[in-house]
Amino acid sequence: MKHQLPNLQYPHNALVGAISERTLEFHHGKHHQTYVNNLNSLIPGTKFEDASLEQIILNADGPIFNNGAQVWNHTFYFDTFSPNPKPSPEGDLLNAIEVSFGSFDEFMGKFTNAAVTLFGSGWAWLVVDADGKLAITQESNAGNPLRKGQKPLLTCDVWEHAYYLDYQNRRADYVQAFWKIVDWRIVENRFK
Amino acid sequence: MAFQLPKLRYEYNALEPYIDAMTMDIHYNKHHGAYTNNLNNAIAGTQVEALPIEEILREVSKLSPAVRNNGGGYFNHNLFWEIMSPNGGGTPGGELLKNIEKHFGSFNEFRDKFSNAAATRFGSGWAWLVWTGKDLQVFSTPNQDNPLMDVSDIKGTPILGLDVWEHAYYLKYQNRRPEYIQNFWNVIDWKTVEEKFLVATGK
Numbered sequence: 001m002k003h004q005l006p007n008l009q010y011p012h013n014a015l016v017g018a019i020s021e022r023t024l025e026f027h028h029g030k031h032h033q034t035y036v037n038n039l040n041s042l043i044p045g046t047k048f049e050d051a052s053l054e055q056i057i058l059n060a061d062g063p064i065f066n067n068g069a070q071v072w073n074h075t076f077y078f079d080t081f082s083p084n085p086k087p088s089p090e091g092d093l094l095n096a097i098e099v100s101f102g103s104f105d106e107f108m109g110k111f112t113n114a115a116v117t118l119f120g121s122g123w124a125w126l127v128v129d130a131d132g133k134l135a136i137t138q139e140s141n142a143g144n145p146l147r148k149g150q151k152p153l154l155t156c157d158v159w160e161h162a163y164y165l166d167y168q169n170r171r172a173d174y175v176q177a178f179w180k181i182v183d184w185r186i187v188e189n190r191f192k
Numbered sequence: 193m194a195f196q197l198p199k200l201r202y203e204y205n206a207l208e209p210y211i212d213a214m215t216m217d218i219h220y221n222k223h224h225g226a227y228t229n230n231l232n233n234a235i236a237g238t239q240v241e242a243l244p245i246e247e248i249l250r251e252v253s254k255l256s257p258a259v260r261n262n263g264g265g266y267f268n269h270n271l272f273w274e275i276m277s278p279n280g281g282g283t284p285g286g287e288l289l290k291n292i293e294k295h296f297g298s299f300n301e302f303r304d305k306f307s308n309a310a311a312t313r314f315g316s317g318w319a320w321l322v323w324t325g326k327d328l329q330v331f332s333t334p335n336q337d338n339p340l341m342d343v344s345d346i347k348g349t350p351i352l353g354l355d356v357w358e359h360a361y362y363l364k365y366q367n368r369r370p371e372y373i374q375n376f377w378n379v380i381d382w383k384t385v386e387e388k389f390l391v392a393t394g395k
Contacts, residue, residue, distance in 0.1 A: 030367040066314050119261050120335040121315035121358070141315035160316070160358035161367065169222040169359065 001050045005036045006075050014083040018177035023165045031161055032074040039067040057144045069142040073123055077157050082183035089184040093153075093191045100134040107136075108179060114138050115156045115175045126154040128191070153190050154182065194232045195245065197225055198270055206278040210375040212364045220273070223359055227265030227336070234258035245270075249340040260343070264336030268318055271353050275388075277381035284382040288351075288389040295328040303377065305330045306354070310373045316357040321385075323392040324348035332356075349392035352385050 008028055013021040039056075042064050043049045048056050056068035088104055089097060101107035107126075114136050115124035122140040127150035129135045134153075137145060145152045156178050163174035200220060205213035234256060235241045240248045245267050252260045283299050284292065296302035302321075310319035313332040322329050322339045324346065331346050333339070339348050354376055361372035 026366050034367065063314075119257070120317075160362060164358055164362040165366075168218050168363075169226070 003036050003039050003053070003071060005033050006078075008078055010081070010083055015081055015181050018181045019081075019163075020166045023163070026165070027157075027162060028074070028078060032071070032078075035067045035070040035074065039064070039071055042067060054146060057146050066142040069144045073142065073144060073155065073157070076152060077123075077155050080154060080183060080186055081181040082186070083181075085181055085183035086185040086188075089188055091188065093184070093188045096134050096191070101136075111136050111154075111156070112172075112175050112179075115158050115178075116172050118158050121159040124156045124158060125150075125152055126187075127152050151190075154187050195228055195266055197228045198273070200273055202276075202278055207276060207379050210378050211276075211361075215361070215363045218363075219355075219360060220269075224265070224269040224273075227262045227269065230258060231262035231266045234262055246340055249338065250342055252341045253343050260341070261336050264338050264341065267340070268336055268338055268353055268355065271350060272355050275352055275381055275384050276379045277384070278379070280379040280381045281377065282382060284386055286386055287393075287395060288382070288386045291328055291389070296330075302330065306352075307370075307373050310354050310356050310376075311370050313356050319354045319356060320350045321352035322346060322348040322350050323389060349388075351388040351392055352380070 005028075008024070012024040012028075015024065019027075043051070046064065048060055048064055048068070051059070053068050053072040056064060057072060060068060088094075094104065097104055097107045101110060111124060111126060118124060118138045118140070120140060122138060122143060125137045125139060125145050127135050127137055127145045130149045135150070137150070139145065156175060158171060158175075163171060167174040167177075197220075200216075203213075204216040204220075207216065235248070238255075240251075240255065240259070245263060248255070248259065248263050249267060252263065255263075283289065289299065292299055292302045296305060306319055306321060309330050309332045313319060313334070315334060317332050317334045318336075318338065319332045320330065320339055322331070325348060329346055329348065331339075333344060337344060338353070339346055339350050341347075354373065356369060356373075361369060365372040
């Protein structure tokens with residue numbers, strides 16, 4: 001099975017103000033594309049040749065895991081954004097956030113902290129844990145919560161390539177801007 | 193005594209066109225500066241406060257992650273600035289060249305092995321040329337780890353290091369890490385690397 005780079009749901013300039021057109025061009029057109037290409041060149045002749053990305057994330061190691069998980073992670077990340085985002089969650093998701101973190105503001109503070117303090121390359125996640133509770137986690141490099149039996153709801157890419165052209169060393173400014181483009185309608189749908 | 197950000201021996205634009213002035217400025221002042229400050233904060237009031245950085249790193253497994261991350265970041269960048277020069281490039285000579293040929297076959301084979309270690313490090317990290325006490329080895333470490341640390345798979349004295357965190361090259365090279373690695377060979381100050389080799393081997 002040949003993996004494909006999914007199209008973005010919005011133009012490259014749709015997130016300007018938070019993420020520049022140039023960053024999206026490289027991030028989607030080069031980085032995400034390279035993970036797809038690398039994966040397609042790694043899997044022929046292996047037991048992952050016809051595997052889904054989820055199967056690869058659960059079962060592969062080394063370069064096949066790294067590239068497969070990065071394909072999945074980037075698709076999930078880009079799919080969260082919208083030029084006209086719903087600015088905050090409602091309903092069941094909001095209730096779950098309040099139960100787990102106290103309030104939406106407290107959740108944002110904790111998630112922001114997880115994203116800012118992850119050392120090196122990686123991802124901050126909001127997940128549904130095995131016990132059904134919401135949790136905030138950090139994963140290094142290509143790490144993905146599916147591997148731990150968690151259901152991902154939201155992620156922030158804190159590899160430097162996600163923000164360096166726009167923010168350089170100021171990762172905290174990037175994470176602040178990230179909140180402006182998260183479409184909570186999409187996160188609510190993932191939670192259902 | 194707190195650790196200080198060491199002075200650069202060259203201007204921010206001195207390594208152009210291989211490393212651009214804006215990258216040098218941000219890399220040195222912001223990234224290296226932050227590692228220095230964070231290291232000082234992490235060791236303040238602890239029993240390693242007065243130790244040289246090398247000694248702190250040798251027992252880093254007993255210390256907080258903040259010391260490992262920022263102590264590594266402090267030492268690694270010190271070394272990185274030191275082994276580059278606007279008059280760099282070419283090949284090493286003397287004892288170092290002899291040893292490179294002995295352990296890797298030829299300088300070109302060493303260069304390919306080092307470049308490959310730098311290109312294949314997934315995520316953030318460093319590629320190293322290290323004197324282990326017995327031989328020269330090339331390998332890479334994640335994040336700000338280095339071969340002085342007791343947590344490193346291969347331990348020894350680093351005499352050459354290449355930063356492959358994206359912040360080291362992204363403004364100029366973006367996703368093209370191999371091009372950055374190729375250009376690094378034009379700015380290596382082999383005289384400094386040779387001196388470090390002689391100190392490491394006690395020759």
